[in-house]
Amino acid sequence: MSDITDIFDTAGVRATVLAAWAASPARFREDANAEEDFALGGYHDRLIVELAQNAADAALRGGVSGRLRLTLRDGVLIAANTGAPLDSGGVEGLSTLRVSAKRDQTGTAGRFGVGFAAVVSVCDAPEIGSWASGAVRWSREQTAELVAAEPALAGVLAERGGHVPLLRLPFPADAIDVPEGFDTVVRLPLRDKTAEEAVRRMLAETSPALLLGMPALAAIEVELDGELRTVAADGWHVVSASGDFTPAQVTELFADRPTEERARPYWQVRWAVPGSGGPLPRSVPGVVHAPTPSDEPLDMPALLIASFPMATDRRHVARGPLAEFLVERAAELYVELLESLPRSPRLLDLVPGLMGKSELDAEIRRAILRRLPDAPLLPALSPPADRDGLVVAGREAAVVAGPAEFLELVAPMVPGLLPADWPPRHPALTTLGARRIDLADVIDMLSGEAVEDKGPSWWRSLYDVLPADDPEAVGALPVPLADGRLVRGPRGTLLLSDGSSLDPAVLLPLGLRVVHPEAAHPVLLRLGAAEATPRTVLEDPLTRAAVSESLDSPDAGPVAEAVLALVDAAGLVPGDAPWLSELALRGADGELYPAGELLLEQGALAAVVDLDDAPFGTAAPELVERYGPRVLAAAGVLDGFAVANDADVLLDPDECDHDLDGEDEWLDTVLDLLPDLDVPPVAPEFSAIRDLEYVTDWPAALALLTRPPLRAALAPLRVLAGGEVVEVPSYTAWWLRTHPVLGGALPTSLRVPGADALLFGLYGEAPAGLDGAALAMIGVRTTLTDLLAGHGGPEELLDLLADPERPVDRAQLRALWTALAGVEPERVAPPRAVRAVLKGEIVVADADVDEGGPVVVEAPDLLPLVADRPLVLAPFDLAESLSELLDLELAGEAVTGVVTSSGQTRPVPPQVRSLLPAAPQTYVEHETLLVDGVAAAWRFHEGVVHASGVDGLARGLAWATGQWGDRLAVAALLRDPDAVPLLLAEADLDAQGG
Numbered sequence: 001m002s003d004i005t006d007i008f009d010t011a012g013v014r015a016t017v018l019a020a021w022a023a024s025p026a027r028f029r030e031d032a033n034a035e036e037d038f039a040l041g042g043y044h045d046r047l048i049v050e051l052a053q054n055a056a057d058a059a060l061r062g063g064v065s066g067r068l069r070l071t072l073r074d075g076v077l078i079a080a081n082t083g084a085p086l087d088s089g090g091v092e093g094l095s096t097l098r099v100s101a102k103r104d105q106t107g108t109a110g111r112f113g114v115g116f117a118a119v120v121s122v123c124d125a126p127e128i129g130s131w132a133s134g135a136v137r138w139s140r141e142q143t144a145e146l147v148a149a150e151p152a153l154a155g156v157l158a159e160r161g162g163h164v165p166l167l168r169l170p171f172p173a174d175a176i177d178v179p180e181g182f183d184t185v186v187r188l189p190l191r192d193k194t195a196e197e198a199v200r201r202m203l204a205e206t207s208p209a210l211l212l213g214m215p216a217l218a219a220i221e222v223e224l225d226g227e228l229r230t231v232a233a234d235g236w237h238v239v240s241a242s243g244d245f246t247p248a249q250v251t252e253l254f255a256d257r258p259t260e261e262r263a264r265p266y267w268q269v270r271w272a273v274p275g276s277g278g279p280l281p282r283s284v285p286g287v288v289h290a291p292t293p294s295d296e297p298l299d300m301p302a303l304l305i306a307s308f309p310m311a312t313d314r315r316h317v318a319r320g321p322l323a324e325f326l327v328e329r330a331a332e333l334y335v336e337l338l339e340s341l342p343r344s345p346r347l348l349d350l351v352p353g354l355m356g357k358s359e360l361d362a363e364i365r366r367a368i369l370r371r372l373p374d375a376p377l378l379p380a381l382s383p384p385a386d387r388d389g390l391v392v393a394g395r396e397a398a399v400v401a402g403p404a405e406f407l408e409l410v411a412p413m414v415p416g417l418l419p420a421d422w423p424p425r426h427p428a429l430t431t432l433g434a435r436r437i438d439l440a441d442v443i444d445m446l447s448g449e450a451v452e453d454k455g456p457s458w459w460r461s462l463y464d465v466l467p468a469d470d471p472e473a474v475g476a477l478p479v480p481l482a483d484g485r486l487v488r489g490p491r492g493t494l495l496l497s498d499g500s501s502l503d504p505a506v507l508l509p510l511g512l513r514v515v516h517p518e519a520a521h522p523v524l525l526r527l528g529a530a531e532a533t534p535r536t537v538l539e540d541p542l543t544r545a546a547v548s549e550s551l552d553s554p555d556a557g558p559v560a561e562a563v564l565a566l567v568d569a570a571g572l573v574p575g576d577a578p579w580l581s582e583l584a585l586r587g588a589d590g591e592l593y594p595a596g597e598l599l600l601e602q603g604a605l606a607a608v609v610d611l612d613d614a615p616f617g618t619a620a621p622e623l624v625e626r627y628g629p630r631v632l633a634a635a636g637v638l639d640g641f642a643v644a645n646d647a648d649v650l651l652d653p654d655e656c657d658h659d660l661d662g663e664d665e666w667l668d669t670v671l672d673l674l675p676d677l678d679v680p681p682v683a684p685e686f687s688a689i690r691d692l693e694y695v696t697d698w699p700a701a702l703a704l705l706t707r708p709p710l711r712a713a714l715a716p717l718r719v720l721a722g723g724e725v726v727e728v729p730s731y732t733a734w735w736l737r738t739h740p741v742l743g744g745a746l747p748t749s750l751r752v753p754g755a756d757a758l759l760f761g762l763y764g765e766a767p768a769g770l771d772g773a774a775l776a777m778i779g780v781r782t783t784l785t786d787l788l789a790g791h792g793g794p795e796e797l798l799d800l801l802a803d804p805e806r807p808v809d810r811a812q813l814r815a816l817w818t819a820l821a822g823v824e825p826e827r828v829a830p831p832r833a834v835r836a837v838l839k840g841e842i843v844v845a846d847a848d849v850d851e852g853g854p855v856v857v858e859a860p861d862l863l864p865l866v867a868d869r870p871l872v873l874a875p876f877d878l879a880e881s882l883s884e885l886l887d888l889e890l891a892g893e894a895v896t897g898v899v900t901s902s903g904q905t906r907p908v909p910p911q912v913r914s915l916l917p918a919a920p921q922t923y924v925e926h927e928t929l930l931v932d933g934v935a936a937a938w939r940f941h942e943g944v945v946h947a948s949g950v951d952g953l954a955r956g957l958a959w960a961t962g963q964w965g966d967r968l969a970v971a972a973l974l975r976d977p978d979a980v981p982l983l984l985a986e987a988d989l990d991a992q993g994g
Contacts, residue, residue: 008088010136010170013095014146017168022152028165029156035165039120048202049210049292050118051079051186056214058083058184066217069182070203072224075190077122077199080182083216085130094128095138095170120166122195123188129176130184137173140166200224207283208233212272213291213305235275239337241329242268253322257309269329270305271337273350288317288360297357298364301350302337306330317360327360331367335375343379343391345421351428373433378418381411392416394432399424400442405465409458410442413450439473446478456480456518463521471527479524482507482514491528494537495520502532506565509558510546512537534570538563538577550584556592560585564627564635572634575643575687581636587617595636596690600629603639605691608701614694641701641710642690651719652680660731661693662738670728673791674721681721687713688731698741699767705736706774714777737779742766747779748796756783758815761807762800784819794823795831798886802833804844813842814874821878823885830887836870845870847888855891856883860959862891864936869894876964899939899946901930908957911977915970918961923947950974 021028052068059066062083071078094116119126129135143164147153157164178185190196203222211217211233220231245253245265254262268291274280279301288296289305295315298304306326309318317323338347351372356362373394380392396416400407404420411417414437422429424436459480468474476488482504487493493513496502497520504514514532515524530536537543543563550559563583572580581596588601599606601618609616619637633639644658656667674681689710695701704710714736716727729737737747751763752772759781766780776782787793800806801816808816813835836845836854845854854870857863858879863871871891874882883890903926908919929948931939937952938945938959945956954971958964969983 008091008136008170010091010172013092014169014171018146018150021147022150025153025156028147028153029160031165031168032160032163035117035120035167036163038117039166044118044121045198045202046292047077047118047122047199048206050116051081052206052210052214052217052220053292054116054186055079055081055083055184056217058085059218060216062183066214067182067219067221068217069179069221069223070206072196072199072203075196077188077190079186079188080179080184082181082183085132085183086128086136087133091136091170094136095167117167119186119188122190122199124166124191125189126166127173127176127187128184129173129178129187131178132183135173135176136170138167138170140164142171143169205283206231207281207285208236209284209289209293209303212236212238212270212303213289213293215270233272236272237275237337237341238270238272239333239340240268240270241333241336242266249325253320253325256320257318257322261309266307267326267329268305268307269326269333271330271334272303272305273301273337273341279349286357290317296360298361299357300352300361300364302334304330304364319360323360324363327363327367330364331371334364334368335371338372338377339375343377345423345426347377348423348426348428351431353427353431369431372431377432378416378422378434380415381408381417381419382415394429394434397429397432397434398437399429399434400437400439401425402439402442402467403465406462406467409462409465410446413445414442439467439470440476443474443476443478451478451486456516459516459519460521463519463523466523468523468526474527477527479513479529480516480519482516485513487513489528490515490524492541493524493529494532494540495524495529496532500532501569502534502537502566506562507537508562509555510537510540510562511542512540513542534566535572538566538570538572538580544579547580547583551582551592551594553584556584557586559583564631567635568627568631573630574633574636574639575645576634578636578642578644578646580634581642583635585623585632585635585637586620588620589617590620591617593617595632596638596642598632598637600624600632600637600639603629603633604704605638605640605642608697608704609691609694610696613696614691616694638691640704641692643710643713644686644688644690646686647684649683649686650680651683655680658686658688660688660690660735662735663731665738666729666731666734669734670717670719673728674719674726677722679722681719681726683717683719686717689713689735692732692735692739695741702741702770705732706771711771711774714774716777733777733779741778742780747775748781750775751781752776755781756785758784758812758819759787760812762797784816788819788823794820794828798828798831798834801835802831802844808835808842810837810842813837817872817874817882818878820885821874821881825884828885830885834870834872834886834888836872838870839867843870847886853888855889855894856886857891858883859892859940860955860964861931861936861939862895862897864934865895865897865932866891896932897939897941899924899926899929899931899941900933901926901928903927903929903946909974909977911973912957912970915966915973915983916957916961916963918963919957920945920960923953923956925953 048070051070055068056066058081060083064082067082069080124140125137127135127137143166144157144162146169147157147164176185176187190199203224206220206222208231210220211231218232222229222231243266245267250262250265280286280303284303285293286297286299288294288298288308289303290308290310291305294310294317296317308326309320309322310316311318338350341347352365352368354365354369356365376391376393378392378394378397380390380397383390383392397418398414398416399418399422400414401424402420407417407420418434429436459478466474475491477490478486478488479490479493480486481493493515495515496504496517504517507514515529525531530540546559547563550556553559560583563580567580581594583595584592585595585598587593587598597616598619599616616638619632623632629639636642644660646658649656651667651670653664653667657663689705705714713730713732715730717730719726719728740746742750745764749764750766751759752775753765753768763781766775772782781787787797797816797820801808830847832846832848833844834847834854836843838845847854852869854872855866856872856879857866858876872882872886872888879890903924905922906925907922912919923945926946926948929936929939929946929952937949938947938956940956940960945960947953947956951971954974955967958967958970972979973983
């Protein structure tokens with residue numbers, strides 16, 4: 001190793017500097033303060049950065065690949081680097097402040113000549129040496145001794161507490177051991193443990209950012225505690241730009257910059273991102289590098305290294321025209337960086353947001369964002385119409401959420417569409433100006449020329465990959481039909497299932513929207529299409545419209561053919577689809593008829609109506625031969641009776657209309673049975689037999705109507721009224737009940753054979769051979785109880801009793817009055833005539849006469865008083881109920897019942913008490929008892945028994961004690977007292993409750 005004095009006069013420098021300080025102590029203070037500011041201020045934590053910067057500049061000057069090894073051992077930091085060895089200019093630069101030997105060297109990192117001052121923060125005796133040029137050192141201790149020896153400086157030194165500039169006075173040093181493979185070594189004995197810990201931290205923070213800012217430096221080796229770590233910038237993606245300033249630019253941009261900085265009129269900008277595509281490593285500080293780290297925050301997803309003008313502390317960018325110029329160059333280069341990267345969604349993470357962490361950060365972002373929307377960064381599945389390439393600018397791009405296969409199919413209809421792996425909600429896409437297109441809008445684009453060449457199989461492939469989670473978004477999805485049309489929206493279309501027997505060609509006359517078989521896909525069912533089973537096709541509104549219009553169609557045959565084929569395939573039975581009765585079919589006379597006006601010539605209905613009078617035709621023989629009676633009957637042609645089936649029928653005159661004979665009258669009858677409601681009642685299920693008015697053979701017709709399945713139409717109709725379920729007569733039962741269909745008689749005038757004997761004579765007997773339960777449903781009477789419970793039954797019975805032509809015996813009459821007494825009076829209107837007993841004969845008496853009319857007898861002692869009037873006789877305890885029901889007087893109301901004769905009070909014979917324990921003590925005996933002047937046997941009046949004769953006394957005592965049934969026994973007792981034991985024994989033998 002050469003001696004440093006061979007290339008640099010260290011003694012001369014010391015003498016010169018000391019003389020300058022002695023001549024001007026202020027200069028000494030100035031140098032001391034400046035070095036202290038740099039070492040303790042702007043450069044206090046930049047030791048490793050500055051060592052790396054010097055190593056990079058040495059490599060650049062030496063034209064070699066730079067390598068720096070940093071070793072911390074036993075409190076000493078040793079930095080060995082490759083490159084140009086220490087020379088006189090280097091020593092001079094290290095021993096001066098702000099005088100750099102690199103000012104004419106393009107590409108060097110050091111520019112100010114103050115970086116080595118960073119060693120002062122941790123070391124008081126730094127050394128530097130090269131194997132080729134010797135070594136030089138600095139010593140705070142020796143410098144202090146030399147300064148103290150200068151009388152002019154002693155006072156100043158004392159004022160500064162002995163603090164002197166460390167790096168102004170160089171000393172020759174002993175040879176330093178330079179490791180093999182390196183050219184220069186910096187040796188820094190660290191001041192103390194605090195300094196050592198600071199160096200450890202800086203070594204741990206050493207990152208690839210240093211190397212990216214200093215391309216001449218290939219690697220930094222950090223040896224710490226026996227472990228060697230190599231820091232390299234391998235795998236980073238870097239773009240760079242540089243240039244020289246023209247004289248005019250120097251004048252404009254460097255007007256506010258120092259003179260020596262103007263001597264370096266070139267610029268450099270570099271951006272770097274990890275090659276893995278991930279974010280910046282945590283070890284890379286988020287700051288601007290110029291080219292070493294500054295304190296300017298930069299919260300960008302890439303590392304920026306640029307020759308920004310820096311303040312003297314190397315911490316912050318100096319604002320001004322030069323910085324603004326470099327901001328624009330950095331923005332241009334950032335766009336180039338993105339353009340140079342693979343076209344993957346990773347690019348979106350590199351698109352900066354608008355907000356920055358500092359003013360400079362925000363300016364760089366704004367400059368970048370102005371350029372990005374026009375930069376060709378994004379891969380398109382298909383280019384815009386005016387572009388040949390598949391890379392588009394953000395303004396030309398479109399993004400749609402959906403699977404890749406779907407996007408690839410619709411790409412030709414959506415220019416600039418990004419692939420599926422580009423996240424549609426990424427905020428960077430908005431920043432780039434990409435259009436975010438909803439799925440519904442994509443569906444709208446599938447129209448016109450864009451899809452006119454797409455066949456049914458293409459549409460099926462689209463349905464295979466369609467994102468159908470949002471039915472509303474895809475509600476307008478185009479669907480190709482079997483007839484060649486392309487319609488919007490699956491709703492209302494029909495999808496033929498695999499293996500369907502339906503021939504689309506046969507269905508064409510119906511105008512149905514049948515999906516083309518090659519496009520059929522289950523997703524269409526989820527979106528509203530109906531599976532094209534024979535039944536769904538029949539229920540389609542277009543089919544129903546074709547049926548309703550078929551009679552006016554110029555070519556009804558194909559429509560009939562299609563509908564009958566569907567009916568056959570669906571297995572319909574008569575009544576399943578009542579609306580089919582409108583289908584135009586050919587009659588035997590060659591004319592067109594609605595199916596509901598045609599009869600099967602050999603059918604059951606044809607056998608019970610008069611074909612000459614009924615408004616029916618007969619089905620053409622060829623129709624019967626081709627389709628058979630079952631299909632034609634299911635289509636509405638009348639084989640047996642036609643049934644009108646309906647659901648949720650509103651029982652309102654304006655709503656309930658099934659074209660049935662007398663339907664309005666039936667509805668009035670039903671509504672009369674129900675309470676007045678604000679909301680019309682509803683029949684959840686409605687079934688009625690049609691065409692009853694055309695029947696001429698009622699015995700045969702009733703044989704059909706009273707057997708299943710038609711019998712079900714006779715059952716009561718269940719109606720929801722006011723929140724309750726009420727049963728009312730069905731239409732069919734009502735119609736039969738109100739027409740003479742049983743041997744020319746109304747069903748309500750007849751009774752079931754063998755029915756309740758109490759109805760005998762009042763009702764005729766219905767024909768034998770018909771089901772009794774079915775007869776009951778159409779009004780044929782069965783029992784007195786059912787009659788009285790039914791609507792209008794009590795009035796009907798009273799009317800029959802008022803008909804003198806209907807025979808009724810006395811026992812029957814008493815039983816009928818007994819039953820009628822239990823009917824609520826408000827259910828009937830008072831009759832105009834009643835069946836009564838007059839002088840032992842049964843008569844029909846006018847109930848409206850003012851005098852002498854019928855009365856209801858409530859007590860047996862009144863019978864002599866009303867013997868000349870028709871009497872309604874029933875158990876006496878029912879008299880008041882019958883009086884109210886019939887609106888007739890009671891006998892006690894018709895007479896005064898006053899005893900008008902005189903008698904003598906007699907004791908009641910004691911033997912009577914054995915039979916009548918509650919008998920009174922006395923009674924009044926009359927020789928001839930007169931009541932209202934009429935001779936009577938007895939009278940119980942005002943609590944007193946009046947009697948004439950034994951029988952009268954017995955009756956009076958039995959009535960008075962409430963034991964009217966014992967009157968004959970009491971009479972026998974009075975005649976023969978000795979018969980008491982026998983009578984009591986007979987009483988003991990009476991039946992229980994008798």
